[in-house]
Amino acid sequence: GEDVEQSLFLSVREGDSSVINCTYTDSSSTYLYWYKQEPGAGLQLLTYIFSNMDMKQDQRLTVLLNKKDKHLSLRIADTQTGDSAIYFCAVLSGGGADGLTFGKGTHLIIQP
Amino acid sequence: DTEVTQTPKHLVMGMTNKKSLKCEQHMGHRAMYWYKQKAKKPPELMFVYSYEKLSINESVPSRFSPECPNSSLLNLHLHALQPEDSALYLCASSLRQGYGNTIYFGEGSWLTVV
Numbered sequence: 001g002e003d004v005e006q007s008l009f010l011s012v013r014e015g016d017s018s019v020i021n022c023t024y025t026d027s028s029s030t031y032l033y034w035y036k037q038e039p040g041a042g043l044q045l046l047t048y049i050f051s052n053m054d055m056k057q058d059q060r061l062t063v064l065l066n067k068k069d070k071h072l073s074l075r076i077a078d079t080q081t082g083d084s085a086i087y088f089c090a091v092l093s094g095g096g097a098d099g100l101t102f103g104k105g106t107h108l109i110i111q112p
Numbered sequence: 113d114t115e116v117t118q119t120p121k122h123l124v125m126g127m128t129n130k131k132s133l134k135c136e137q138h139m140g141h142r143a144m145y146w147y148k149q150k151a152k153k154p155p156e157l158m159f160v161y162s163y164e165k166l167s168i169n170e171s172v173p174s175r176f177s178p179e180c181p182n183s184s185l186l187n188l189h190l191h192a193l194q195p196e197d198s199a200l201y202l203c204a205s206s207l208r209q210g211y212g213n214t215i216y217f218g219e220g221s222w223l224t225v226v
Contacts, residue, residue: 031214033215035217040222041219041220042118042200042202042217042219042220043155043202043204043217045214045215045216045217048214088154088155092210099145099147099157099160099168099215100155100157100215102154102155103154104153104154105154
């Protein structure tokens with residue numbers, strides 16, 4: 001089945017850019033998502049990208065997709081303290097019918 | 113509006129109790145999901161309903177019983193749970209089940225089994 005990998009922690013200074021990386025194994029994964037989870041809260045859909053795209057930009061968020069390497073990244077420009085959260089990479093697997101496969105989540109820590 | 117509403121937000125129940133978690137969406141979505149999330153772990157899929165019919169059961173113990181009474185509502189009935197079932201239970205929905213359908217999550221119900 002699908003396997004999604006992320007590093008567990010990322011620490012950045014306030015105002016810098018954060019880049020969260022994700023790799024996946026199923027080359028037929030065509031829809032890839034980033035979710036944000038703040039402490040004690042549910043999952044907030046941040047952005048998504050389809051496999052026919054290489055890049056998607058939405059305000060401070062930039063998603064890059066390298067299909068050859070099966071690598072996805074999320075860049076957050078001008079990182080703020082409110083960006084402190086766990087960020088989950090997720091892909092639809094099993095032809096999309098099996099729901100989402102999540103990475104373990106990257107805990108983004110903001111240093112003042 | 114991409115809102116999925118879950119109640120209650122917090123639930124404490126004994127191992128002999130029967131309780132239910134409720135989920136509601138009014139986006140016209142025809143696929144609804146239950147996920148379980150343990151502390152510091154990613155969500156794990158439990159059940160998927162498509163057009164009010166159970167589509168996927170990820171080998172979930174029978175002490176968890178899902179129900180989809182109509183296209184807007186999804187329940188999770190709980191009976192004879194164990195302390196290890198304590199977790200955040202997330203409901204989600206999407207327009208349809210399958211590719212190209214973004215899945216939206218609710219805020220979750222925190223369940224503690226004592």
